[in-house]
Amino acid sequence: MNRKEQLINFSFVFPALAIFSFFYIIPFFYTFWLSLHKASSTNVLDLNFVGVRNFKDIFSVQIFAALAGILGISLIVFAFKNKFKKLSSKRKKSLAKTLQIITIAAGGAFLVYSIGAFLNISKQALSFSPDLQWWNSVRRSFYITLWGLTFQNCLAFLLALGVDRAARTGKYYRVIFFLLPVLGEVIIGLLLRIMLSHYPGVFNHLLESIGLGQWAQNWLGKDMALTTLAVSHCWRGFGYGFIILLAGLQTIPEQLYEAAKIDGANALHRFTKITIPMLIPIIFLVIILTILGTVQIIGLPMALTRGGPAGRTTVSVLRIFEDLNNSHVGYASAEGLILGLILVTLSFSLLKISKKIKS
Amino acid sequence: MPEQIKKTLYLLVIHTLLITVALSCIFPFVWMINSSLKPNSEFIQDHGFELPDKVNFQNYIYTFTKGNLGTYFLNSILYTFLTVIAIVIISSLAGYGISRLQFRGKNFIFYMILAAMMIPIPAAFVPLYVLLKSVGLLNTRIGYILAMVNVGLSLSIYLYKTFFDQLPKDLEESARIDGCGKLRIWWHVMFPLAKPATGVVVIFNALNVWNELILALVILSNKGLMPLQVGLLKFSQSSVGLTQYTTLMAALTVAALPIIIIYLIMQKHIIKGMTAGATVG
Missing domain, CATH: 1.10.3720.10 (MetI-like)
Known part of the structure; x- marks a missing residue:
């Protein structure tokens, strides 16, 4: 194939690649670069290199040094086990050797840095001070995710099972349950804000009128706000899991159940021996989607509580957004990287577990 | 016929759950549209649970003229x-x-x-x-x-x-x-x-x-x-959005209603499209 034809063929992908490069690839690597900088308070384009200080501020010096040490040791262990051998054919033996040496060197550097940092800490007697505001916002995100994984997914599963059985009316339920995910987070969040806020107290009024007046309380007050946010998120989001699980349930062949029935298996048995094992990949998919979707929520808290009262519902991405608003771009990038790393680790290990269960 | 009764009871429980959740999904929007048609003072008294005394579109006019x-x-x-x-x-x-x-x-x-x-x-x-x-x-x-x-x-x-x-x-x-x-x-x-x-x-x-x-x-x-x-x-x-609940609800209705209508018309395709998108990602 000649050059000209190659160029013509390539031009089909070019517009996509151009946009993708500028809006995804460059920002992706730029995040790493930005996280090593601190912007001046007046102009975010005026960046000063500060090294790993943002990470030290987030983790505290002690934990950061410990993490560097752990990373160093695991790199060295990894290199000595010589995992590279698998990668290479005979021709690439020398490449594997070089990679091994580079990894050992990098691991050694991290280890030396870590030891040096610890010696320095003990000399300067630095106090232990991780960025609690940030870690609390991460904790809140995961608190909501916990609700999503338990309450939201159980509800979705229960409803999907119910609709799977009640086949005739199932169509209407599908339409109704999926309405909330289709509407934007802002609309739902603001609607709930009016319903739940202490004044005029619509929801409390509703509770009183059905005789549950003792449950009435300030749902968006400082004790309840985070849980209210979590439950609201579950209520808005269960439709996704519901639809995916329902589609999964309907692919299980009816004959399997009937065969089991003839063999004398009761309903519970059929559920645990047929339904659950058949659905494992889909259940894991829903779990991963729930985690990725919930940890990164921003629209709902912004509309419902704006992070308040007194920061009690400031979730992690909202915190990053606030840092950006205060033109702490470097710090916000570092926070984003840490959160992204947590999410990638979580979802990939879940994928691995699901593959292990399958085989 | 204990088997038959058991089955009926089972279906009853399922449908009660389904209907309760379904109502919780629909009711807020009915309530929202209903409230958006009344003045704020009326809403504060009845919490939006009664039909408006007199249907008025004042809130809608406001959201478009002043609310941008x-x-x-x-x-x-x-x-x-x-x-x-x-x-x-x-x-x-x-x-x-x-x-x-x-x-x-x-x-x-x-x-x-x-x-x-x-x-x-x-x-x-x-x-x-x-x-x-x-x-x-x-x-x-x-x-x-x-x-x-x-x-x-x-x-x-x-x-x-x-x-x-x-x-x-x-x-x-x-x-x-x-x-x-x-x-x-x-x-x-x-x-x-x-x-x-x-x-x-x-x-x-x-x-x-x-x-x-x-x-x-x-x-x-x-x-x-x-x-x-x-x-x-x-x-x-804004100050209006924070205090005039019914005006805010009119704005929300304007934003939500077109989506709800399009969704109801094309629900089959939308559900398919959204789940295809979500599961691939």
Whole structure:
């Protein structure tokens, strides 16, 4: 194939690649670069290199040094086990050797840095001070995710099972349950804000009128706000899991159940021996989607509580957004990287577990 | 007939649960529309649980004249329309190229796009803000549209590519024998054939852009450029939005009703498109 034809063929992908490069690839690597900088308070384009200080501020010096040490040791262990051998054919033996040496060197550097940092800490007697505001916002995100994984997914599963059985009316339920995910987070969040806020107290009024007046309380007050946010998120989001699980349930062949029935298996048995094992990949998919979707929520808290009262519902991405608003771009990038790393680790290990269960 | 009774009871429990949840999904919107038709003072007294004494559209008039909702609405339509068109053209071109044409680095590009779908960057808006600012695209329509095109691009390319992979090659061959160029084959043969994929791409991306919040919030600070979601948020934080509940609900109704209507008409396709999009990603 000649050059000209190659160029013509390539031009089909070019517009996509151009946009993708500028809006995804460059920002992706730029995040790493930005996280090593601190912007001046007046102009975010005026960046000063500060090294790993943002990470030290987030983790505290002690934990950061410990993490560097752990990373160093695991790199060295990894290199000595010589995992590279698998990668290479005979021709690439020398490449594997070089990679091994580079990894050992990098691991050694991290280890030396870590030891040096610890010696320095003990000399300067630095106090232990991780960025609690940030870690609390991460904790809140995961608190909501916990609700999503338990309450939201159980509800979705229960409803999907119910609709799977009640086949005739199932169509209407599908339409109704999926309405909330289709509407934007802002609309739902603001609607709930009016319903739940202490004044005029619509929801409390509703509770009183059905005789549950003792449950009435300030749902968006400082004790309840985070849980209210979590439950609201579950209520808005269960439709996704519901639809995916329902589609999964309907692919299980009816004959399997009937065969089991003839063999004398009761309903519970059929559920645990047929339904659950058949659905494992889909259940894991829903779990991963729930985690990725919930940890990164921003629209709902912004509309419902704006992070308040007194920061009690400031979730992690909202915190990053606030840092950006205060033109702490470097710090916000570092926070984003840490959160992204947590999410990638979580979802990939879940994928691995699901593959292990399958085989 | 204990077996029969047991079954009836079982169905009763299932349906009670289903109906309760279904009501909780519908009731808030009925309540919202009902409340938006009354003055605020009436709403505060009856909490929106009674029909309005006299239907009045004062709130709606206010949201459009003073609340700026018309501008936000038109902006949202513009952004959704342009973004979706751009995504459909760019991603079907790329999908066709990756599926059928040969050039160096093709697989690498495809795997990169796949990786982009799998790796979450929760703070992607931070570097994007700095980059857009440095090239002067911050607070411009084109900057926001391009950013949104990028958001939907990788998934759409993937959908088109997998769709084209399944198509037989005969049609293309005969078109080529007739002397069609590659671009014309794409436009006259492949793109029309890919209607199902286009449907999923359009629906998924249209809803995605319409409901997008954070990038709009970061990129657009000029009130005249804001889409509906950001506009609603701003409106809800204004003095009117914070105190005049029924006016805010009128604004929410204006934002929600078109989506609800479109959804009810096209529910089958929307559910299919959204789940296809979510499960692939």
